[in-house]
Amino acid sequence: MKVTATKLEGVLLIEPQVWEDGRGCFFESYNQERFAAAGIGVAFVQDNHSRSGRNVLRGLHYQAPPFAQDKLVRTVAGEVYDVVVDLRHGSPTFGQWAGFELTAGNRRMLFVPKGYAHGFCVLGNSADVLYKCSALYAPQAARGIRWNDPDLAIDWPVRDPVLSAQDRTYPHFRDLGTVFRYAP
Numbered sequence: 001m002k003v004t005a006t007k008l009e010g011v012l013l014i015e016p017q018v019w020e021d022g023r024g025c026f027f028e029s030y031n032q033e034r035f036a037a038a039g040i041g042v043a044f045v046q047d048n049h050s051r052s053g054r055n056v057l058r059g060l061h062y063q064a065p066p067f068a069q070d071k072l073v074r075t076v077a078g079e080v081y082d083v084v085v086d087l088r089h090g091s092p093t094f095g096q097w098a099g100f101e102l103t104a105g106n107r108r109m110l111f112v113p114k115g116y117a118h119g120f121c122v123l124g125n126s127a128d129v130l131y132k133c134s135a136l137y138a139p140q141a142a143r144g145i146r147w148n149d150p151d152l153a154i155d156w157p158v159r160d161p162v163l164s165a166q167d168r169t170y171p172h173f174r175d176l177g178t179v180f181r182y183a184p
Contacts, residue, residue, distance in 0.1 A: 001015060001016045002015040003015075007093065008093050009092075009093065011112060012039075012111040013100060013110060014072075018107060029109070042070045044072065044132035045135065047131070048137075049129070052127055053126050054125050055121070056122045056162045057163055059147060060118065060119040060146075061119060062087065062116065062143055063138055063141040064141045064143050067136075067141035068115070069133045070111070071111070071133055072109055072112075072132040073130075074108070075102040076128045078123070080120040081121050083119050083156075084118050085116060085145065086115070086116055087180050088116075095152065114134075114180070119147060121156055121158045121161055123157060144170035145171060147170075149173045151173050
């Protein structure tokens with residue numbers, strides 16, 4: 001697999017080796033030894049699967065400590081624009097975001113470490129997104145930031161997204177306070 005560091009420390013773009021022939025294709029979507037060798041020594045404890053329709057935007061979500069989650073995200077059907085935002089106070093990239101196209105066709109995966117908010121929007125008719133998490137879902141720690149926060153200025157490829165009631169009410173980035181601290 002090819003692992004590429006992004007402009008946000010710890011956020012990694014992963015491209016698996018794919019074997020294709022007349023029958024279809026095969027690839028390892030997760031291999032604990034290979035991921036550990038690439039610097040991702042995380043024990044995942046929960047897998048999630050979301051299906052979303054056209055123009056759905058989910059996020060930007062995170063879980064507060066001590067329930068913070070590392071995530072390994074991939075799209076198995078359709079296409080999404082996936083976004084991460086650095087929430088780690090003191091980080092050189094605090095408040096910066098990065099976006100990635102994750103599609104069933106490109107088979108890319110994104111590793112999102114603790115300390116980042118995560119969200120995505122659907123680029124076609126629908127998309128199925130799978131993500132592994134290093135901590136169980138804890139509703140009391142579930143948090144988010146506003147998807148269209150003007151201070152973040154995320155260039156989402158959808159202008160009038162379909163949002164959950166909860167995603168509409170998240171606070172602005174500047175109102176978060178210190179949730180995560182950067183530890184170099």
